[in-house]
Amino acid sequence: MLKSLIQTGSVTLTRVEHPILYSFRRCPYAMRARLGLSVAGVTVRLREVALKNKPAALLQISPKATVPVLVLAGVEVIHESLDILLWALAQNDPAGWLSTDGPQLALMAALVAENDQVFKGHLDRYKYASRDAVEEAHAARDQCEVFLFQLDERLRRGSYLFGERPSYVDMAILPFVRQFAHVDLAWFHTRPYSALIRWLDGLLAGDLFAGVMTKYPPWQPQDPDTLWSGSPLEN
Numbered sequence: 001m002l003k004s005l006i007q008t009g010s011v012t013l014t015r016v017e018h019p020i021l022y023s024f025r026r027c028p029y030a031m032r033a034r035l036g037l038s039v040a041g042v043t044v045r046l047r048e049v050a051l052k053n054k055p056a057a058l059l060q061i062s063p064k065a066t067v068p069v070l071v072l073a074g075v076e077v078i079h080e081s082l083d084i085l086l087w088a089l090a091q092n093d094p095a096g097w098l099s100t101d102g103p104q105l106a107l108m109a110a111l112v113a114e115n116d117q118v119f120k121g122h123l124d125r126y127k128y129a130s131r132d133a134v135e136e137a138h139a140a141r142d143q144c145e146v147f148l149f150q151l152d153e154r155l156r157r158g159s160y161l162f163g164e165r166p167s168y169v170d171m172a173i174l175p176f177v178r179q180f181a182h183v184d185l186a187w188f189h190t191r192p193y194s195a196l197i198r199w200l201d202g203l204l205a206g207d208l209f210a211g212v213m214t215k216y217p218p219w220q221p222q223d224p225d226t227l228w229s230g231s232p233l234e235n
């Protein structure tokens, strides 16, 4: 449609400056950001980053050089995944991920903070433990489970963490629970948090998650833009 309009000369096109998303497919923080951008239908110029060889353009715009980073209109930069998720939903929230009754808001933020500030630390110690430090790995795994049992308890009361519909909290936490599960998937499925397993498996099986896990080669400065909105778009 757009192409035919351009060809017939019936529109004057000014180039739309889609935000740039520096991302890494397997990074749970970047997944959280991509889930938000995808559900919001925000089109970005996707730049897949190789963490061992970060592009100069990323280092220049975000010296702490973690992914994800969202660059808006070439000036404003959002450096934190949670902020990108919330920014996307502030643009458009068709699934109501932000809508809740007021009193829940503080609880929701607290659960995400616990994920980021406590659970993720234990998860890294579990996931990246050296092979000869089995006891330490198991201790970290036990600490992770304190959080997981808390999630499971919530999920026994409702299909999602805050009721019967998904909220941004589900999406902010999902990639980290997935990361935990994938350290030892067979063992994870033997654990007594069946509501959590049902929640995780359900969200991972959905189109939304599949859409944010599409593979891209690392971005090179000379590459044409990869327009992305949860799935690849035609440039």
Ligand SMILES: N[C@@H](CCC(=O)N[C@@H](CS)C(=O)NCC(=O)O)C(=O)O
Binding pocket: 024, 026, 027, 028, 029, 030, 051, 065, 066, 067, 068, 079, 080, 081, 082
């Ligand atoms: N607080 C940041 C953390 C992001 C983060 O740590 N991302 C990892 C990848 S999963 C990263 O970029 N690490 C830098 C590196 O490995 O060099 C956020 O929420 O966006």
